[in-house]
Amino acid sequence: MAEERRGAWFGFGFCGFGQALGSGRGRQVHSPEPLRAPGAGLDVCRVSASWSYTAFVTRGGGQVELSGFAVGAVGGCRDAWASEELLVVLRAGPGPGAGTELQAWAPGSALRGEPLWAQTVPEAEREDGPGGDETQAGPLPLLPCARAYVSPRPPFYRPLAPTLRARRLELGAEHALLLDAAGQVFSWGGGRHGQLGHGTLEAEPEPRLLQALQGLTMAEVAAGGWHSLCVSEAGDIYIWGWNESGQLALPTKSVAEDGKTTSEASGLNEDGSEVKRVAGGEDGAPTPFIAVQPFPALLDLPLGSDAVKASCGSRHTAVVTRTGELYTWGWGKYGQLGHKDTTSLDRPCRVKYFVDKQLQLHLRPAVPSSPLPARLSFSLQGMRPSQISSLSTLTLAFI
Numbered sequence: 001m002a003e004e005r006r007g008a009w010f011g012f013g014f015c016g017f018g019q020a021l022g023s024g025r026g027r028q029v030h031s032p033e034p035l036r037a038p039g040a041g042l043d044v045c046r047v048s049a050s051w052s053y054t055a056f057v058t059r060g061g062g063q064v065e066l067s068g069f070a071v072g073a074v075g076g077c078r079d080a081w082a083s084e085e086l087l088v089v090l091r092a093g094p095g096p097g098a099g100t101e102l103q104a105w106a107p108g109s110a111l112r113g114e115p116l117w118a119q120t121v122p123e124a125e126r127e128d129g130p131g132g133d134e135t136q137a138g139p140l141p142l143l144p145c146a147r148a149y150v151s152p153r154p155p156f157y158r159p160l161a162p163t164l165r166a167r168r169l170e171l172g173a174e175h176a177l178l179l180d181a182a183g184q185v186f187s188w189g190g191g192r193h194g195q196l197g198h199g200t201l202e203a204e205p206e207p208r209l210l211q212a213l214q215g216l217t218m219a220e221v222a223a224g225g226w227h228s229l230c231v232s233e234a235g236d237i238y239i240w241g242w243n244e245s246g247q248l249a250l251p252t253k254s255v256a257e258d259g260k261t262t263s264e265a266s267g268l269n270e271d272g273s274e275v276k277r278v279a280g281g282e283d284g285a286p287t288p289f290i291a292v293q294p295f296p297a298l299l300d301l302p303l304g305s306d307a308v309k310a311s312c313g314s315r316h317t318a319v320v321t322r323t324g325e326l327y328t329w330g331w332g333k334y335g336q337l338g339h340k341d342t343t344s345l346d347r348p349c350r351v352k353y354f355v356d357k358q359l360q361l362h363l364r365p366a367v368p369s370s371p372l373p374a375r376l377s378f379s380l381q382g383m384r385p386s387q388i389s390s391l392s393t394l395t396l397a398f399i
Contacts (some may be wrong), residue, residue, distance in 0.1 A: 235306025246346025
């Protein structure tokens with residue numbers, strides 16, 4: 001059995017545009033494969049994945065390398081955030097004391113010419129919480145000053161209320177999640193799929209505290225297309241929103257039917273979730289399934305495992321446990337779950353590739369030489385910090 005390189009990135013799912021470095025075009029990768037970065041010694045420390053291309057940030061000179069439908073490279077970068085509308089990078093300012101410059105590029109520009117717009121983020125504003133407390137701001141789209149974030153749609157630069165003390169911010173297709181320094185979760189934006197977690201399908205124009213999670217300290221948040229997830233400091237998973245492909249790990253019609261003809265009935269649970277029933281059980285009894293879960297629901301992983309990190313694609317979810325295992329579920333049409341097939345799942349399933357390779361992941365602090373905070377940091381014991389990044393049809397993992 002070949003031993004994989006330490007600190008290697010792995011990708012699986014749809015790579016039709018060559019989104020995963022070295023994967024080639026027109027491929028579906030159904031099981032994790034190590035990425036083959038072009039050029040000798042290219043040391044990738046962060047990945048941001050969009051649908052048709054991926055941005056890779058390297059250590060040292062901080063080069064951003066694009067792979068997929070968009071190509072190009074630029075140096076002097078601290079962070080990058082990819083979307084279909086914009087590629088946003090944080091670069092060192094033009095001179096000493098100039099701070100960090102936020103630049104937005106058209107993905108098809110190959111990072112040549114002038115950016116669509118640019119704005120300076122002063123160094124003096126970074127990581128200063130109220131009363132002198134330090135607020136550790138997460139990666140893009142949250143800006144280093146933790147007082148604003150960047151959006152793929154106008155207005156691109158969006159300020160946040162200073163009272164929020166943002167620690168991390170995640171964007172879904174129509175909504176946003178914010179984790180503050182106290183471990184509280186706020187959500188706003190579109191709510192028609194229950195993705196805000198307030199018990200309704202109404203939109204919220206401004207950040208609103210999730211009352212259902214009050215009293216619980218959260219350590220992570222993740223936003224999918226129309227679903228949301230957070231992980232508590234105790235390792236519990238809370239998940240809500242749209243369940244069309246089983247991305248909430250709740251029973252869903254699209255997975256349960258599996259080609260069977262069914263009859264339906266609908267109703268509401270006591271917690272307000274929309275429930276439908278499909279005739280398909282072995283005893284002929286209707287099996288309940290959930291289309292929308294507008295309140296956070298506690299999710300138990302197999303064997304009672306505790307979660308430490310999570311990432312959401314448009315309709316699939318990935319979680320890393322405290323014991324170093326990777327679980328995925330939801331939409332699997334392009335192999336993005338990593339289970340060697342294209343099956344969708346409405347329950348967490350362990351990615352066996354890393355088990356077979358005897359690769360266990362353990363949470364560790366970021367390496368000091370890293371030019372930016374690692375997203376979803378976890379690592380092999382004694383190895384470098386790691387990340388996972390999920391999008392609609394591709395999952396990337398750093399081991």
